[in-house]
Structure formats: C-alpha cells, structure tokens
Amino acid sequence: MLCQEDFKPVTLADREFFERHYALYPQAHSSNTFTNMVCWNHFTPYRYAYVNGNIIISCTTEGVTRFHPPIGPRDPVLMRELIRLALDMSDDTPLVFIDPETARWMQELEPGLVLVPDRNNFEYVYRASELAELPGKKYQKIRSHLNRFRKNCLNITEPITSENLEEVRELLRKWHDWKGCEKNLVLTHEIEAALYAVEHFTELLLRGLLIRVDSEVSAISLFERLNADTALIHFEKGLPDCEGIYKAINADTAAVLAREVEYINRESDLGIGGLREAKMRYHPHHLVEVYSLKR
Known part of the structure; x- marks a missing residue:
C-alpha cells in the first residue's frame, strides 16, 4: 500500500x-x-x-x-x-x-x-523557426522592436560557459535589485532558483546564451532539451539597458535551438495577465494542457 x-x-x-x-x-x-x-x-x-x-x-x-x-x-x-x-x-x-x-x-x-x-x-509551445525568423505580418511589431534594439545598442551574443558564469550571477543580482525582489517573494524565489541553476550549470547539463550591451552582460537564457523534438526555456532575464532586449534574447535563443528541435516550450503564465498577453503575442503553436483533481 x-x-x-x-x-x-x-x-x-x-x-x-x-x-x-x-x-x-x-x-x-x-x-x-x-x-x-x-x-x-x-x-x-x-x-x-x-x-x-x-x-x-x-x-x-x-x-x-x-x-x-x-x-x-x-x-x-x-x-x-x-x-x-x-x-x-x-x-x-x-x-x-x-x-x-x-x-x-x-x-x-x-x-x-x-x-x-x-x-x-498550461505551457506555451512555439515553432522554433518562427521564434527565430519572426515571419509575416503577425510578427511585424516584434520585428520592429528587435530591429530597433539591433540598431541602437552595440550588442554581441555568446554562449554561457564556465568562463562567464560569474557575470551571469551578477546579472541575476542586478535584476533582483532592479525588480525590487525583496518585496516580492515569488520573484525572490525565482532568482534563487536561477542562481541554483547557474551554480550547478555543468552538473545539470544546462545550456545558455547571453547578450552583452556595450560589453556588459544584459540578458541571459538558460535552457535544455525537454524531449526529442522540444527544448525548454527555464530562465530568461534582461536588464532595462536597451529597449527590446527581451525580444533579442528570445530570437537569438530560438535561432540556436531551431537547428536542433522543432519546438520551444516557454512554460506557463501562472495566470499573470501581462505575462499571458506577452506569450500570446508570439503566437504559440499549441498549449500543453494539464488538469487537476478536485476533492
């Protein structure tokens, strides 16, 4: 029993x-x-x-x-x-x-x-190629913001490695301060989870990308393979250095993963209105549905 x-x-x-x-x-x-x-x-x-x-x-x-x-x-x-x-x-x-x-x-x-x-x-799953290429009219506004970022910010994208992990930690600490996480327990726990992922980056077989703006790390993503045709984005964080940086880390991550998988799972919205709207703006291919047992 x-x-x-x-x-x-x-x-x-x-x-x-x-x-x-x-x-x-x-x-x-x-x-x-x-x-x-x-x-x-x-x-x-x-x-x-x-x-x-x-x-x-x-x-x-x-x-x-x-x-x-x-x-x-x-x-x-x-x-x-x-x-x-x-x-x-x-x-x-x-x-x-x-x-x-x-x-x-x-x-x-x-x-x-x-x-x-x-x-x-419910989790949002997108075609990796669409997130990378942002094709057609439905992505026009996102492409416009991304192009503005590329034009206005001197930026470079590189893989996360053992050599730059400390800079990734520093970005998470800056993000914590910028968001005032000490007043929001959920965000505090999220940063703790992300710092654990960075601390055990190698043991967890994680991968990641970072974007430097004027040589300073300003955005990161941490991800792994979820199953045969899908990658999972665990954490994605950016600082307000330059408008459009989240769109940039999203597109750059998708460009890497589109060579390996058909889909990208970007997790749920937890019922947060603004987050749900942002995820829907990227036109998910499908949602991974889940149910709960009620007493």
Whole structure:
C-alpha cells in the first residue's frame, strides 16, 4: 500500500536516475523535469517514490503537499492507491499536472472523479523557426522592436560557459535589485532558483546564451532539451539597458535551438495577465494542457 514513507527527497544525485526514466517516458510539461525540481527545492520541497516501474512526485508548498500522477506503465492499483493517499494528505486539489491522456484514463477508472483544466499552468509551445525568423505580418511589431534594439545598442551574443558564469550571477543580482525582489517573494524565489541553476550549470547539463550591451552582460537564457523534438526555456532575464532586449534574447535563443528541435516550450503564465498577453503575442503553436483533481 502506497504511503508517505515511500517518498524520499529529490537531490542533485538523482539526475541520472530521472534521465534514464524520462528516456523511456518523455515529458511534455516542465513540471516533472529534474532541473525544475532541484532548482525550486528551496521553495517547494520535492520528494519522489519509485513503485512498480513508476515515478511518483510530491511537492509541498506553504505546508500543503500535492502529488503528480505516476510516470510509467499504467497501473490501475497504483493509481487508486495514489488517489487515496493524496486525498488523505492534501487539500482540495490533491493531484496536479495531470496530462489529458492520463486524465481520461483516470476517469475511466473512477468515473466520479472531478478533473478540471488548470489553465494557469498550461505551457506555451512555439515553432522554433518562427521564434527565430519572426515571419509575416503577425510578427511585424516584434520585428520592429528587435530591429530597433539591433540598431541602437552595440550588442554581441555568446554562449554561457564556465568562463562567464560569474557575470551571469551578477546579472541575476542586478535584476533582483532592479525588480525590487525583496518585496516580492515569488520573484525572490525565482532568482534563487536561477542562481541554483547557474551554480550547478555543468552538473545539470544546462545550456545558455547571453547578450552583452556595450560589453556588459544584459540578458541571459538558460535552457535544455525537454524531449526529442522540444527544448525548454527555464530562465530568461534582461536588464532595462536597451529597449527590446527581451525580444533579442528570445530570437537569438530560438535561432540556436531551431537547428536542433522543432519546438520551444516557454512554460506557463501562472495566470499573470501581462505575462499571458506577452506569450500570446508570439503566437504559440499549441498549449500543453494539464488538469487537476478536485476533492
């Protein structure tokens, strides 16, 4: 019988275990990625159990523990045990980040379950070539801002390497001060997560780009391969040195990734109005939908 004692903390030492499992069961949403879990462990401690060839992830935020559905071969007994455990331990939303196929399977198993779309955690996926080339009228305004940046700012783009990681850290510290993150806990935790990613850049097998404006690092992106045809952007930050710098780091990152993958996942908008509008302006190819179980 699945129980709380079956779960242990996700640590940096677990990377190869998760990599092997996700090679068999590729992920489309960022919520289960190893990088996300270890980078956000300071805010949302992650734990996992390995049962009957399935990984089950739990996360605890502000004292509330929720569970992700099993990742592995379909196991009706295990799913029912997880639902029971989640209902015993959690709040009104005990199971989260359920992909549509798993949601349908759960409702076949237990027709009385209430599964609802979690729109705030739908993730935006774009064609890499479109983000790189910005073709046609629908991208005209973005191209205009980008061209203005290229014209007005002396800039150069280069890969993030061990030699410039300290400059990346300095940019994140400047961004923290510029945004007044000490007054916003969410942004504070985000910068902590990004700094962890930079600190463990090599161990996490991350990649990245930076843009220098007048030789100073003014924008960065950190990314990795999510699955066979999709890359995932974990962090993207820019300083207000020059208008259009976010459009530049977006386009430069896409230009690199378009040679390798068809799609780029730029994660969710978390229900933030301005962020949702900004993501929609880039015309996503599709959204990665997720559902939540309601009590």
